[in-house]
Amino acid sequence: MMSIDALPEPKLLHLFDVLYDTRSVTRTAEQLGQSQPTISLWLGKLREQLGDPLFVRTPTGMAPTPQAEALITPCREVLESLRRLTAWEIGFDPASAQRRFRLCLSDASHITLLPRILEHLRRHAPGIRLDVARIDGNTERALETGEVDLAVGFVPWLGGGIYQQMLFPQDWICLVSPRHPRIGQTLPLKTYIREGHVFVSAGTGQKLLEAALTRNSIERQIVLELPGFLGLGAVIDSTDLIATLPRQIGETLASTHGLTVHICPFPIETFAVKQHWHVRYHQDAGNRWLRSTLLELFQCGNKVVSDQPES
Known part of the structure; x- marks a missing residue:
């Protein structure tokens, strides 16, 4: 198995990916904006590093070897990881952002909170799409997987890895x-x-x-x-x-x-409406912006707490 230190540089992985699809050095050069001699040079380096011809000339084009067939999936996984890494948001500009946020809201919050949230987004973040789902037994898993960005309401059953922040109390x-x-x-x-x-x-x-x-x-x-x-x-x-x-x-x-x-003529236990998010998305710039927006709109004053220590 190849070590990380021995991985080909990204431009060679990109060459491998494009050549696998086009089966043509000429079309690969066009897509990558390089000359054919440069593509041939890069392919030579890649063959040397991987110890295999990778592609051989046939009447129908550059055919991949069995080794190339075995490597194309891991190659594309590495390229996708690199793409995500370079696309990582170090900031979030709501005025220009094009992003979908998904909220889990209680039934009452559809009436009390949602209109104000939407009005704020339309004014300050016009490119944001908002999807709303109900709070139910699937909410915790949805927060963990990123299917949902925030859950807002009284959700006392949420378990480990969930941050929570009080917005306002309810009697x-x-x-x-x-x-x-x-x-x-x-x-x-x-x-x-x-x-x-x-x-x-x-x-x-x-x-x-x-x-x-x-x-x-x-x-x-x-x-x-x-x-x-x-x-x-x-x-x-x-x-x-x-x-x-x-x-x-x-x-x-x-x-x-x-x-x-x-x-109410008899005492009923009060509760707090909170916003909840998973620790995996605690540092996500867009998630941070959304949390701060809800905090600005609804909070009565309280700090973030978590049921597990922040790393």
Whole structure:
């Protein structure tokens, strides 16, 4: 096996790659912008270094030897590695960047965070494409492989190698119609228990709400179950139902639909919305820029933490 020190220089590897495709010294010289004598000289050096003719003349062109057939795949892998190395971003210019970023967002964040993120990107990074996926059981693997750049939300199950940074805390509120016939300026616990409710199954924080209900021996009368927040504001506005939600999505819906906000009449554990990324992409210039952008837009002030020491 050839050692790294014995690898041919990149121009010879490039020659090998092009000649393998063209089977012609003339066309190889044209593609590489060199004279035929130069290509012949380089090919002689490559043959000497690899100890094989590599290509032999035939009526149909320069045919690769069995050794050349065996070497073409590793040659191209080396060239691709060199290409990635030379293309490594030491900086990121959002104004001129042409790149796709992929975010995993909670269902609520599609309403509360995404419009503001997109507005910022359209203004400051017009060449950026943004793809959005849901937070689910595949999120950790997607962060590790680079399929996803950031996950933003309450994702307490993420494991090793994941950095996290707090953006803002969340407590809980209740929404009712301003025309609710039995709820005025306050929402007592006995009224909360007596009235009908909307249950929204989406959201990673729902387990905290369910745990609080169990802990306080509260059994709600569920009249409507929704898979997400779409349409919830209109439902609350037009009915006498109550919705119990994290503050950010709750206040967003209240502002949009003119709903009344009440303090939740029993304690529910608070949580933090964070941005998460894998340690492999901690130094990636584009990822750093995206993280700093979300930090600028949403953070209340906290430092980066990780569940494993940074190397």
